[in-house]
Amino acid sequence: MAMFEEAVSILKDNLGNDVLECKTPKPRRAYILVKLGCHRDAISLLLKQYEQTGISTITGTDLGSEIELNYHMRCGGAVTIKNRVPKEKPRIKTITDLLPGAAFYEREVFDLLGVMFEGHPNLKRLLLPDNWPKGAYPLRKDWKPQDVKSGVSDSEKNSETNGGELKEATSIVNVVVGPQHPALHEPERFSFKVDGEVVVDVEPRLGYVHRGIEKAAEHLMFFQDVHLVERVCGICNAAHTTCFSQAVEDIGGIDVPPRALYLRTIVHELNRIHSHLLLLGVAGLLLGYEALFQHVWRDREPIMDLIEMITGNRLMTAFNTIGGVRRDLDPNAAGKIKKTLEEVKKRANFYKVVFKEDPTLRLRTEGVGVLSKSDALKLCVAGPVARGSGIDMDVRKDDAYAAYEEIPFNVISYKECDSWARLMVRAEEVLESIDIVIYALEHLPSGRFRVRVPRRQPEGEAVGRVEAPRGELIHYVKSDGTAYPYRVKIRSPTLANIISFPTMIRGGYVADIPAVLGSLDPCFSCTDRMVFLDTQNDRRWYWSLEEIKPKKAK
């Protein structure tokens, strides 16, 4: 894309000698190493030039004596601005004043690698438990799980875990939603300050479902990691495997056969249809519209059956692999898929009308949880949340992968900026996705569906981007020439979107909480994947695989 090359040349021209290294291994990917501290200049240059520039995530990698910070910017593609800070004194200036949306990413790097971001307004733990010992940074290579074994229970409990304190006697009540709450399908905690029925403020606390996937990925071979990243999130598993496979294929320079790309697209879109229908149903439940919930989920079931028929499991597809897909499509199946999709399309059209016209649904969602376009850009939200705020942003169009370059489809966006718009985006995207699958089935190329790839991958790094059902998903993989990745970084869309929740809910009613949260379609398993938490089983699972080998069965 022209915009991307222009952006890279602007960076090179303006930064001059500050650019130490610049690589553009493939279209729409650039890796630019700049002098320590110059990342701010680079980012503000991009921001000045392009309105839609946002930050996707920050990856920290332990290189031994240095920590490498990759600022993955989205700007017509993925521009990665690299910075290296010494490990003894890891300090760097924050970019939250330029892009408030980077706040969570900086906290994440601070939490897991111990990099201090100077000037960050609220540099607190994001993912690790509050009683995690100080100075233990799990993503550093010299860290060992034994370091924490004694530490977690001994260190003091942070007062924050108790919901914070309110000193003055006011009418404001602290309402803690979560970790267990009917509005949340997964454990996460939000501490609301509520005045009567009005929400004054909210603070999300993430990290209740950490499983240490990023660290665990370093201990598994590339092809095994595909099965691991699939488990980041059950609902959007196809997106994760597609994304990871793409990143590894970029590193190894593997050409995926076109049939595989089309099959990937089909499963990816079926995945999106089922995810969106799931959310529309859940939105019904959250808004107290139980019948709608049951009906939408009923009509989602045929899609699950299709996925089961194509891949062998209704949820965990295990379909993608590095170099293609693992199964071919049965030639007889295409007809059945098309027939089912036509049926689902009728229902999807009906639900679009329901969400558009149902008076009680509109009463609850219209004008609720407003996220203006400028706020959305500043907070770097992704996917349907951004599209609900009038930003035309879709990785499938901006950075076409798999077969999307050849498939025509529309990017849905709404200008209303409220919960209703975000739900409508999804309702319409279901229809688009159905068309994509039907098109892909009709134009399915013949040939191989998989190429065999070596277990070892050459040294290198790559960014994989896909449009997961919840928004832009980004995987960064770094290989050091072995069969095991050196670093895997996953930024799921919910982490990008959840940062906008306080902006949306402030000043709303208590009853708006589920309405707004539902419209974000939060998936906390996705969000919390980086670090294993304190349960004994998890730790042993990931760290000493030999340990759990059970005693010989009789």
Added chain:
Amino acid sequence: MPIDLTLIARALIFPGFIFLLALALFFDWFERKVAARMQNRMGPTYTGPLGILQPVADYIKLLTKEDVIPRQVNKLLFTLTPVLAFSLFVFAMFYIPIDGSNVILNSSFEGDLILVIVLITIANFALFLSGWSSTNPYSGIGATRILTQFLGYDIPVIILALCPAFLAKSLSFVAIAAKQAIPFALLIPWSFALFIITLQAELEKDPFDIPHAETEIVGGYETEFSGRKLAFIKLSEDFQFLIGAALVTELFLGGPFGPVLFGPKEMWGAIWFVAKTLGVIFILEYIGNVSARLRIDQVVHSNWKILIPLAILSLALTITCEPLLRSIVS
């Protein structure tokens, strides 16, 4: 003084406590089954034929559960209010003619309509107290929501209940029900429709189930209750539902009076009453299933700005049309 066996039998067995309890459980089951079918599900299936014993099983399960009293609650209120609410609802139910006369014979008097509505209000206040006494933020919000909603919707309920009372020129259930050779629902459909909507709010059903909107405030006022106390609260909700449906039946559908085909008049009274009430429950459940939950500000707004003026209007319309309606009846 000799013990009046009929009185005891009527109060305890039919149409008194046991019959009412069975009826409440049956309605609970019916409601769940209808809701399930509307949502294209099966609903309860395993307990008894068509799962009819499911509510019984649920209550037995609740009775065997541990009864937890949180440390900071007001123990007296916390223990008393579930039982109080339950007994108030049962008491109110005793004034509703089920088999042609009240549970306690000859206890009907001019004005028992007002008494029943007052009893329901007090029982709701007891439910509010139960939430308020449990010192949980969710319960607190749920309790204030009950009060906000109930205080608002009680007014249109009374106004609308006056419409049939005016037509029947009586404030007694038996008299109102007996006057309906043609059900008032057909004579004054505007009041009937409004009454159903207000009742929906009064019974805390969708779209007005705000006091226990589980995705917002978990269990609302009943969050802290468990075991026997929760069983009592759930039972009072069932009874409240029963009374609500019974009110519509008595005021607009002619109560227990209908054609007697054979056998004793009382039996047919009860059959007509149950049949009509089931119809009302079906309508209520249908409304609940085609709407999302409103927000408390929208509910209060729609109450004071829309329902109350409409209720007054419908009363005025009823009074104006009264001579005409009377001529139709006779």
Added chain:
Amino acid sequence: MANKMKLPSMIRDIASSIFKKPFTREYPAVRVEVPEGFRGRHILDPEKCISCGLCERDCPSKAIELVEVSGKRMPMFYLDRCIFCYQCAESCPRDAIRLSTVFELSTTDKEGLLVKPEEFIPQQPVTTKE
């Protein structure tokens, strides 16, 4: 407010649902058909197995262990750890591991979660008589 607006479009849908057959099934009483190619419980072909150990090495969740059965090392599957990705079937050079459509794997004891190679070896008539 409510009466000013259009009637909800769900009204008809819900009314017609009452007369429809329920979509849900009484599961344990009514069986569920899974499609061909479903990734269920493992089937091992002891004849084909060459004891190479690739499945054990490639399993992402370390759910396979080679055990010795009648003088031959063969894979045993731990279903509690298995993620049913069927990497083992893919890695096997002799196609000794196949998938079945058996999905009801719940059990009351841990032994039930083991897929032992023995069960695929046809039992000798001598042992059955005893």
